[in-house]
Amino acid sequence: MPKEAVDIKGTKNGLIILLDPNRDFEDIKTGLKNKMESASGFFSGARFTLYHEKQLYPTEKTELESICKSYGLIPNPEAKWPLNARKSAGIPKEPVDIPGEAALLVKRTLRSGQMVNYHGHVTVLGNIHPGAKVLATGNIIVMGTCSGFVHAGQTGNKEAFIMAFQFNNSHLRIADQTLYYEPEQSFTGPVLAKIEQGKIILLAQYE
Structure with a gap:
């Protein structure tokens, strides 16, 4: 069965919306709308963070956030996810900053x-x-x-x-x-x- 373009994981810090890096933006956008529709308001009021392994264009991110907000979700862009939450959501470890010199x-x-x-x-x-x-x-x-x-x-x-x-x-x-x-x-x-x-x-x- 093909992987869905969008997957939503619930954690105690809110929702993590995982975007498949192998799908194009239109597929992701359609998948997100379908997820929101199928939830029938279940996610309303929940805080969410978009996660994509590749960098989204600002306009793409804004468009996806607008879809979520239209279904009552609240952006949580500054969320710092604990390691156990990232593991349960299937998110790779955050990169570690290596001290460098100018x-x-x-x-x-x-x-x-x-x-x-x-x-x-x-x-x-x-x-x-x-x-x-x-x-x-x-x-x-x-x-x-x-x-x-x-x-x-x-x-x-x-x-x-x-x-x-x-x-x-x-x-x-x-x-x-x-x-x-x-x-x-x-x-x-x-x-x-x-x-x-x-x-x-x-x-x-x-x-």
């Missing part, structure tokens, strides 16, 4: 005179040309050639690092340490710059 994605090449200064980590999807600067309190990753001034850990973080596909006449700083990168120091592939034993060293990352 990061900036720069989706362009930085040319002479341009500068990025960010409190956190910085990733540049492009090259850093001579005369360009990138300053960060965290790590700096360059998805290209770094030929400018790059300062990671600028507030004193000696654990910060700089990585680039290639360094070419770069001026590198990590915390209070400085390295002028000379072209004869040649690597193929990504190169990591970090502080070891009080000075900046370069490590090839392709091996």
